[in-house]
Amino acid sequence: MCxxxxxxxxxxxxxxxxxxxxxxxxxxIAKKKCDAIFKDYPNDTIITADTIVxxxxxxxxxxxxxxDARDMITTLQGRVHQVYTSVVVKKEDFEEEFLEVTNVYVSxxxxxxxxxxxxxxxxxxxxxxxxxxxYFAKYIEKIEGDYYNVMGLPINKLSKILDKLN
Numbered sequence: 001m002c003x004x005x006x007x008x009x010x011x012x013x014x015x016x017x018x019x020x021x022x023x024x025x026x027x028x029i030a031k032k033k034c035d036a037i038f039k040d041y042p043n044d045t046i047i048t049a050d051t052i053v054x055x056x057x058x059x060x061x062x063x064x065x066x067x068d069a070r071d072m073i074t075t076l077q078g079r080v081h082q083v084y085t086s087v088v089v090k091k092e093d094f095e096e097e098f099l100e101v102t103n104v105y106v107s108x109x110x111x112x113x114x115x116x117x118x119x120x121x122x123x124x125x126x127x128x129x130x131x132x133x134x135y136f137a138k139y140i141e142k143i144e145g146d147y148y149n150v151m152g153l154p155i156n157k158l159s160k161i162l163d164k165l166n
Contacts, residue, residue: 001148002159004166011036011048015061022059023099026050026086030097034088045091045165051152053128055081060128069118072129077139078108081128083150089161096161100154102145104132109139127152 011033019025033048053060055075063069080103088097109117117136123129130136132143132150148155 001155002162004162006047009037009041015050022052022054022057022084023086025059026052026084027088027097027099030086030088034090034095038090043092045089045162047087047089047158047162049085049087049153051083051085051127051149053081053083055079062125062127063123063129066118069123069129070114073109073114073117073123076106076128076130077114078106080105083128083145085149085152085154087154087158089158089165091165094165098154098157098161100146100149100157102143102147102149104143104150105141107139107141113139 013032013036015029015032017025017028017032019028027050029050030048033050034046037048038046053076060072060075063072083102083104085100086097087100088095117123118129120135122131122134122136132140132147143150146154146156
C-alpha cells in the first residue's frame, strides 16, 4: 500500500515488558522487535509495530483461549475502546517512532452473537480478540481515527516517514 516491497520477518521477542504507561508499554515492545530484527538486517529499513487494545486502562492482548476471547468481546461490546499502535522505523543511523490511537465503537452484542464469533478462527491471533477487517466488522458502529491503525499498521503516517527516508 505504501509502494514498497517488504520482506516480513518475525522477531520472536518476549513481549513481556515493564512500563509506566500504556503508551510506553506498546512502544517498548515495538522497539524491542526493531532491535532484534536490526541485528540480523543492519543494512535494511526496519519497520516494526505493536498494537494493543485498551478499555478502562486495561490492555487486552491476544486471547489465550475461548474463555479469554469471550471475556474480551463481552467487555468490548456496547462501548468504546482504544487501539494503540506504536511503530518504529530504522535505517542505519535514522530512527523514528510514533504512536497512533483510534477510538472504536462496538455495538451491543447478544450472547449468541458473541458465541458465534468466538467459534470462528478469527479472534485468536488478534489483540482484543477481534479483526475489524473480518467477520467482526458488522459489530463496529464507527471509529474515530485511522482504520489501518485498528488493523495493526497506520499506513498514512508510515508512508510519510518512508517517503522522507527514501
